[in-house]
Amino acid sequence: MTTLRPAPHSRSQDAWPLPGDAQAVATARATARKALEGLGVDPELVDDAVLMMSEIVTNALLYGDPPYEMAVSADRREIVCGVVDSGPPLPEPRTPGSGDERGRGLHIVAILSEGFYGCHPQRYLTWPDRLGKATWFALPRTPGAA
Numbered sequence: 133m134t135t136l137r138p139a140p141h142s143r144s145q146d147a148w149p150l151p152g153d154a155q156a157v158a159t160a161r162a163t164a165r166k167a168l169e170g171l172g173v174d175p176e177l178v179d180d181a182v183l184m185m186s187e188i189v190t191n192a193l194l195y196g197d198p199p200y201e202m203a204v205s206a207d208r209r210e211i212v213c214g215v216v217d218s219g220p221p222l223p224e225p226r227t228p229g230s231g232d233e234r235g236r237g238l239h240i241v242a243i244l245s246e247g248f249y250g251c252h253p254q255r256y257l258t259w260p261d262r263l264g265k266a267t268w269f270a271l272p273r274t275p276g277a278a
Contacts, residue, residue: 144207145205146204147202147258148202149259150199150202150215152198156189156193163202164202164204165178168211171211177211177271177274181271183240183244184249185213185215191238192216195219196265197217199218200215202216203216206273209272211271212268213268214268215268216254216257218262218263218265219265223238248269249270251268252266253266
């Protein structure tokens, strides 16, 4: 995975704490949809971003540790969405078997983000004194502009 480039100062950024249970996925989906629609992001990209957000929140719940938060930042060219958790293992794509119920989430994120995703250490935005890891993806503001 690649590292996140520094955010320009013209970037808006919002963060929300997430519950530490399965409700986090529904909360993240609804919050991401509302935030991205409010930014005027193309509806097709909103749908892709909401799907990817649910995948990385699910990974955080399954393999990370609380507390959890999600963040959405945007500038005129792209949006970056991420989830922060305090678990030490970095997410790793794996090759699931045909009967496996899990293991496809990061593949979905990689495809929909055209490879613009990753994981890196990050301070929480909603708990600034805590350090965690952020799993993120980026999308252009308009379809096909990657």
